[in-house]
Amino acid sequence: MNKILLYLTLLASVTLFGACNLNESPEFNDADAFVAFGGNSFSVEETAEVLKVPVRLTSLKNLTSTVTYELIDSTAIAGRDYELSGGATVLNFDGKEPVQYIEFNILPHEGVFTGDRIFGIALKSASNVSLGSNDTVYVKILDLDHPLSAILGDYAVYGPNYFSNRDDNWTVKLEKDDEGDVSKVWISNLVVAGTNQKVYGIVNEDMTKIEIPVKQTIATSSSYNSIVLEGFDNADINSADLLPDGSKLTMTLTQDSPIVFTMDLPFGSHIIDVDSWYSIVLAGATFTKK
Known part of the structure; x- marks a missing residue:
């Protein structure tokens, strides 16, 4: 009887450790798919004309998603310092391209010292996937008319x-x-x-x-x-x-x-x-x- 109990105990242990390999790393699957910005912050010179901010959808099965976002005015103001190209605050991921871009026209103030100006972009919703932790970024528009520019x-x-x-x-x-x-x-x-x-x-x-x-x-x-x-x-x-x-x-x-x-x-x-x-x-x- 003791030998039978010992055998059953060993069999249970082998089965348990076979089902739960502590050395295995957790695997990413599309239940974890998310969308997030492709950087923590961005800067652009005021004369650059165009800025493209990347947004990436991370997925194994090339999921589709409709992502909405909003703009956050701070020291930079929409219409005065920058404009959203196209006007719509929506990105459509079709499952083919994992990266989409939010595009802006940068409005210069050449010859006028304004100081660097900042605005933000925040992802608000995403169908089929979650929002990643990097869901808000800020853009700095670099002023090129600093009074000390000659010596910098x-x-x-x-x-x-x-x-x-x-x-x-x-x-x-x-x-x-x-x-x-x-x-x-x-x-x-x-x-x-x-x-x-x-x-x-x-x-x-x-x-x-x-x-x-x-x-x-x-x-x-x-x-x-x-x-x-x-x-x-x-x-x-x-x-x-x-x-x-x-x-x-x-x-x-x-x-x-x-x-x-x-x-x-x-x-x-x-x-x-x-x-x-x-x-x-x-x-x-x-x-x-x-």
Whole structure:
């Protein structure tokens, strides 16, 4: 009797594990079919004329679906900044093409500074399939008439490195402020060692000076708590010579064609963590717009 019970127990165990293979991955089927945007966000320059936003239907059996959507005006307004091509807020998936496009005409405001403008698109319903998690996206229309556009962009930087006793070359990028402050630029890769945090500078009205406040975090590292932007008032590289809070590094326009900025301080841009020097660039480093 005990042998029979043991046999039945083993048989039940084999049957159970055969029916439920824990190593099998769940399979997608058309009960899970969904429609969603083909990206998380989109941007387009105001002079691009046309923007096509992809919507994808994910299905194994090429299901058909009628999908409705709505437009969400924000700082961009339909009829003023963009127009829906065709007018109907419906997409029809015929089972042949898994991707359909919502097409817009972009209305430019050339020569007028409007700032970047944003509108949204939201999927509302879909027959035969579900709405995916990515059912709402926002489109940013990029204004090309920013007051600081003349100085924005990539710069080739040339300057002596304190540690290497040689001149270094690298690239710095100046970008506009995403919050719309037209007196502020954000600077990437300010020093030759590289940075993973942008720092900001304030531009004067005639765009001849950029003042960069010290004490900004300019990089993060697993080796240090913080790497901050500092400045020195002489070439001794001593913590006693650090510029006090509220001080600024200054870049001055020294040539306007091509645009060239030069670091002004008696001792240039530097980054330190506590008493560890991360990178130091001597005064006189030149930033030439590419």
